[in-house]
Amino acid sequence: MLLRLLTTYLSKYWPLLAAVLIFQFGSALAALFLPTLNASIIDQGVAAGDVPFILRMGGWMIVVALGQILSAVIATYCAARVAMSVGRDLRNDIFGKVSGFSEREVSSFGAGSLITRNTNDVQQVQMLAMMSATMLVMAPLMSIGGIVMAVRQDVGLSWILAISIPVLLVAAALVISRMVPLFRSYQSRLDAVNRVLREQLSGVRVVRAFVRESIEEQRFRVANTDIMVVGRQVGSLFVLVFPLVLLIMNVTIVGVVWFGGIEVDAGNTQVGTLFAFMQYVGQILGGVMMASFMAMMIPRAAVSAERIGEVLASETTLIPPARPVTTLPRPGQVELIDASFTYPGADQPVLSGISFRAEPGETVAIIGSTGSGKTTLVNLIPRLFDATSGTVRVHGVDVKDADLDILWRGIGLVPQRPFLFAGTIASNLRFAKEDAADEELWRALEIAQAADFVRARPDGLEATISQGGTNVSGGQRQRLAIARAIVREPDVLVFDDSFSALDLTTDARLRQALWRELPEVTKIVVAQRVSTITDADRIIVVEDGRMVGAGTHEELLSTVVTYREIVESQMAVDA
Known part of the structure; x- marks a missing residue:
């Protein structure tokens, strides 16, 4: 589901994705070339005392480094544009889908869950799209390219990489395998928190009328504690993986220094080559760490994509006619x-x-x-x-x-529980007819017996209405809802x-x-x-x-x- 979702929504932005790939490729090549230049400066410039060579190669290093920085900035900018656009499109499509649901589908998912899916779940997929675009080329290029360049520098030390890289991959895989069920559990508990909070905010008057504040606080505390427990387990895995990666990386660097020093002392390799090899090891392990970080994000994004897909795949029972x-x-x-x-x-x-x-x-x-x-x-x-x-x-x-x-x-419908939107009296009435003139609004208010209390307000039609109409009485809310239906002229x-x-x-x-x-x-x-x-x-x-x-x-x-x-x-x- 995650791959299908990303493919569908990313394909619309292929020019930007192409730019990301091109500039990430350029940035990776520049990063891979820098240790070689550094090695030549040490071995051919510093060791030989050739100052002009040092200045010339140093100038090239500055140019290459600036090129790398510029390419990385452009690639990140394009990736951010793509990710934000994908998030916007997903939210629009989910909102459009939910807008077409009947009350049956809304009740089936739950309002709290639908809100979570259109916010937090979309954010997880959006973040993965951002990280994928920025790391998709960089991680494999840095890893594979680093291995090739390191072997070119010193074949004798390559056995260290043959041990450290598989160990790093196995350690990351073990941690990631435990994250998938935790992420699914976390999203379900997030739904529960949103549901409890939404109920308490919507029914705050009932809660206070029946002196249920302590009970409702306990309900929220339980839901909040549940999500904290799962979040703590997820956090523990994140806390574990990075020190583990750094430990493997540092042990590898120590091994390179140790055995590389022996090679330098024996005259089998040069100091500059050893420094370059160490830099390539850092780039290789850095690439593997980026890939591991991506792999850690994928399970949570996959759970979110599955939840989003459930909404997008749901068909409303209000099927539009083939020939209306x-x-x-x-x-x-x-x-x-x-x-x-x-x-x-x-x-x-x-x-x-x-x-x-x-x-x-x-x-x-x-x-x-x-x-x-x-x-x-x-x-x-x-x-x-x-x-x-x-x-x-x-x-x-x-x-x-x-x-x-x-x-x-x-049809003009006045529901059993009239709902007013945040705005003004006029904006609520024009919800039924956008181009309604003030005269039409006043006529509807007169019929609905609401004109007197609207005129009594200092701002008249422009008087502020809170979300849900909580700043007007129940009778006033009903009369405004009736006036809104009349404005429609049904x-x-x-x-x-x-x-x-x-x-x-x-x-x-x-x-x-x-x-x-x-x-x-x-x-x-x-x-x-x-x-x-x-x-x-x-x-x-x-x-x-x-x-x-x-x-x-x-x-x-x-x-x-x-x-x-x-x-x-x-x-x-x-x-």
Whole structure:
């Protein structure tokens, strides 16, 4: 998966990769040439007292060293450009994929895990791409080239390399083999930390209301300790590998000095050659150490690539039609024909055999006890879920055949938990229609009974809204969400228990404004309060996922026991 991912995303930047390879190759050649120049200065210049030769070769060394530095800088710059671009592309693709997920896929992965995959996991792959680009040529060239140049300098000392290099490779392989399961465990524990933290931040009010701070702190402490334990094990391996490499390198250098000194004393080799051989040994072992470092990064990046691949390979259950219908023959009409829905792995369907029709301009209300499937039902209309059986038609077209953008453009949805984005009131309202004029925004606010509290704010439409709308009350948040749906100018408005935070007076005024100002818009209203839906054209009563009645308020009171019980229970509470 890692190789496929890197190949796919790196191939788009082959000119930059070619530049990296060329300049890394030049930098490696320059580095390999420098010890030879140094040896000639010592053996032919210093030993012979030839000052002009020393100056001439010293000048060449400066030129070669500057060339090496320049090549390395250019190669690193190009590699950084490639790695950052790959990271950007991966994040964009993951975000685009997740944006197309239905609630089923989001729940399957978990929001915390999806965030981790689009941040930390991408960072691991991005870092590997950076290191691969900078070390891919340098490590083998320094190792292989160093061996060739060292053997040219002194064949008699080459046996030292034949021992030290395999020992170094075996030691690195043993450490790396233990890292793969640890990296997979680390990423899973990172998901757990993000999940706990996200829950605590989102539910901070609930935590405080139930005085659960100490319990939640303990939950986070456990998750944090788990990741610390695994991180410490990974760190211990990293701490072990570098001293091990340095030990092998230093022992090798000592061996070269020891046996090379004997060769120099015997007159079999020159001092400059010995110095050059030592430098090549350092370059060889440095190349092997770079390769070992790369090998240590690969397991963690491989785990991250696997997790990224799972997201990119996931197919949403909301499959777009092969030939989407773009012409909607009956705008505003909503029809469900024997629609049923079952959650994956569930024993019983949430909805069974739901059938009703709402004509343009009609108001159809849906009521039922908690857990009866009302929210699931209205989620079928904008195709947030696909019905597992039956048909859902909106604007006269089966939602599975309709172009999703056109379908959604004709529907204004106010969810059960309205969400506002960080920004201003105006930016939140224009989320539904980017080019909406201020007059349109104020009209929507008037209908939603939100204009008064917006005018009361010093900045009006430009008043700041915190993420999630935490700086406004629940009722204000609901009314702003309703106004946002109205700004869209849809043919169908879907209210999923969207009046629950409003007092009875505001609720009544808002409904009157909706019916008066938007007479041609079809309104699907899910409600808990009977008073909200008594004037609906038709009321659908749902119990245990089944439709047990349909009609006007008066008709249902005399024919449907479930509805009568709901009305009587609320009348008793009001009394």
